[in-house]
Amino acid sequence: MFSALVILLLELTALAVFVMMLHCLRRVIGIVPLYLVLGTLFMLGQATWIPELVLDVTPNIWDTLSYGLLLIPVMSMFLVIYETEGTTEAQRFILSMMVLGIGFFFTTRLLFSHYSVDSGFKWYDDSDPFMLVMSLQQGMIGLTFLHLLLFFLLPILYQTMRNRQMPVLFCFFVSMNMYLMSAELLVRFLSRNEAADVSWSVEAGRCLVVTWISVLTYLYLHLGRALRIERRIGAFGIVIDLFKHLQSTNQMRQSLAEWAGRYQAVFDNSSELIFLLDEHGMVLNANTAAMSTLHLLLTQPDFVLASQVLDANDKPFVWNDEWQRLWRGSEDKKVVMFTNMTLLLPDGRRRDVDFNLSQAWVNEKAMAVLIMHDMTEQRDKEREHLKLEEQLMHSQRLEAVGQLAGGVAHDFNNLLHGILGSIEMLSRQDLTPASRAMLGNIDAASKRAAELTSQLLGFARRGKFQEELLDLSALITQAGTLFNTTAKGIAFKTLLDPEPMMIYGDAAQLQQIILNLLFNSKDAVAELSGEKRIVLRAEQAHEDMPEWDKRPQRDAKAGDFVCIKVRDNGCGIPPALVGHIFDPFFTTKGPHKGTGMGLAMVYGCVTHHQGWLDVKSQVGQGTEFTVFLPKARKGKKVGER
Structure with missing residues (x-):
């Protein structure tokens, strides 16, 4: 008897150590081998509880297969799984045991339902093997659900004792013994056959086995430092969590629906243009912003977004190349950025855009998500800022040139006065006709040089300046009358604001500004074969004027200024030359047709009057000059600056 007990303990120890080893290696080999071994022990342990086998076979009380001893390693490992x-x-362990039990039921039914039994085959007490298998089959399915119910009660009893701070070894021992006794009582109660009594020696031996397995289990957890220090809240956690999982399914559906709604709200209300594209560049889906931007284009069945996109060099966007670039050698998710692109709208307008192209998988099919940001307003501001910087640099350059030209012209003008004085004294002497002719040439050249120096001084704002209160309307009318006498074949019109426009300034310089602009317009329309038009206009400045945005003083108010506009339908100025038209001695006219000082003097005089200029021109369409001058303020006296 002692040797049988030792053999039994060795057998169960080997099984317990084997399943503990599988549990220890579960991170490496997976959990499936452990569950398969436990499932096999679970099914064999249940078989010993079937009354037909127990009653017809008289096993040794220390046989491993008797009295459900194979369930002890299964129970110990179940508590280890629950603890760790x-x-x-x-719950997954219980579910796997349920699957094994149902699988056994259907497997035996499939194997034995279509075969007859050889009458010569005997099973112990001349039992019919077919009926024995059917009994085994029905008993196993019933015992499976019985033991699974007890498996739910096992951690409840264990956790109750753990929460009362009882020793872990005692918790293992009591829980497994209660499980075995409960299973035995239920089998006796549910069995149709009368069960044999179990002696005290069997009960004592089983308690010894449970004690030994409990010690092994405790050592495994203790050595592996897998025992939980904290207590779980509530002993019925395994049952409560089961209902929580059932409830969490509905919560998960609600959460998925909520997240889908949130995603759709973000997708539809985003200001970005979002497209889902296939490998051919066709639009599969687009958000509200994209739909409102491209309108009916997205309703076309074969619409390809790339046909409406130009790259930074205004070349068509090649979708196939970018698709290959997006997916070429892409182990990780790739995002490709595109900047300074252009989107062509259905109405012919152009929008500056940046966008990124990223990988996406929809129903296991490669897609691309294109998120486009409208940069038009930002780029317009950048261009405007760049233009203002260029204007500032141009003003600073003209200021430097003006200072240089003013100094040279002032000294040169003093020299010319001496030359002209000497010419006048020589002209009074008795000279030969040839000498007098040469003296006349010298006088004409000197006067011409004096006129140029006067213009240079005007550009440098160092000429004579006599400020007085002036009516701009009267000044415009007078200049228009003078110009009209020379405007042969030109449709000339003067438009004046009915409101009074009073300014402080030098009448001669202001009139010269107007006449110079008019004569430039006259030269610009001279080569036209059709109607030649020049319009001179004076009006109050308004903030909605496009030219007002280019004011050098950002805090200036439009109500404090008047503007003079000279517009023609002449040949226009090429964009590359617009930045140089106010430079001294710069001219596009032919030889002997201009000095290049007219617009330079206009610039200097306007700046001298605390004003500024703007020019808009298009080749073949004409040019418009706009001059802004400050209005006379109330209480300001003549001569005040």
Whole structure:
């Protein structure tokens, strides 16, 4: 008897150590081998509880297969899983045992339902093997659900004792013994056959086995430092968590629906243009912003977004090349950025855009998500800022040139006065006709040089300046009358604001500004074969004027200024030359047709009057000059600056 007990303990120890080893290696080999071994022990342990086998066979009381001893390693490992992994993994263990039991039921039914039994085959007490298999089959399915119910009660009893701070070894021992006794009582109660009594020696031997397995289990957890220090809240956690999981399914559906709604709200209300594209560049889906921007184009069945996109060099966007670039050698998710692109709208307008192209998988099919940001307003501001910087640099350059030209012209003008004085004294002497002719040439050249120096001084704002209160309307009318006498074949019109426009300034310089602009317009329309038009206009400045945005003083108010506009329908100025038209001695006219000082003097005089200029021109369409001058303020006296 002692040797049988030792053999039994060795056998169960080997099984317990084997399943503990599988549990220890679960991170490496997976959990499936452990569950398969436990499932096999679970099914064999249940078989010993079937009354037909127990009653017809008289086993040794220390036989491993008797009295459900094979269930002890299964129970110990179930408590280990519950202790180390928690209630969720314990529920998965119970589910796997249920699957094995149902699988056994249907497998035996499939194997034995279509075969007859050889009458010569005997099973112990001349039992019919076919009936024995059917009894085994029905008993196994009933015992499976019985033991699974007890498996739910096992951690409840264990956790109750753990929460009362009882020793872990005692918790293992009591829980497994209660499980075995409960299973035995239920089998006796549910069995149709009368069960044999179990002697005290069997009960004592079983308690010894449970004690030994409990010690092994405790040592495994203790040495592996897998015992939980904290207590779980509530002993019925394994049951409560099961209902929580059932409830969490509905919560998950609600959460998915909520997140889908949130995603759709973000997708539809985003200001970005979002497209889902296939490998051919066709638009599969687009958000509200994209739909409102491209309108009916997206309703076309074969619409390809790339046909409406130009690259930074205004070349068509090649979709196939970019698709290959997006997916070429892409182990990780790739995002490709595109800047300074242009989107062509259905109405012919152009929008400056930046966008990124990223990989996407929809129903296991490669897609691309294109998120486009409208940069038009930002780029317009950047261009405007750049233009203002260029204007500032141009003003600073003209200021430097003006200072240089003013100094040279002032000294040169003094020299010319001496030359002209000497010419006048020589002209009074008795000279030969040839000498007098040469003296006349010298006088004409000197006067011409004096006129140029006067213009240079005007550009440098160092000429004579006599400020007085002037009516701009009267000044415009007078200049228009003078110009009209020379405007042969030109449709000339003067438009004046009915409101009074009073300014402080030098009448001669202001009139010269107007006449110079008019004569430039006259030269610009001279080569036209059709109607030649020049319009001179004076009016109050308004903030909605496009030219007002280019004011050098950003805090200036439009109500404090008047503007003079000279517009023609002449040949226009090429864009590359617009930045140089106010430079001294710069001219596009032919030889002997201009000095290049007219617009330079206009610039200097306007700046001298605390004003500024703007020019808009298009080749073949004409040019418009706009001059802004400050209005006379009330209480300001003549001569005040």
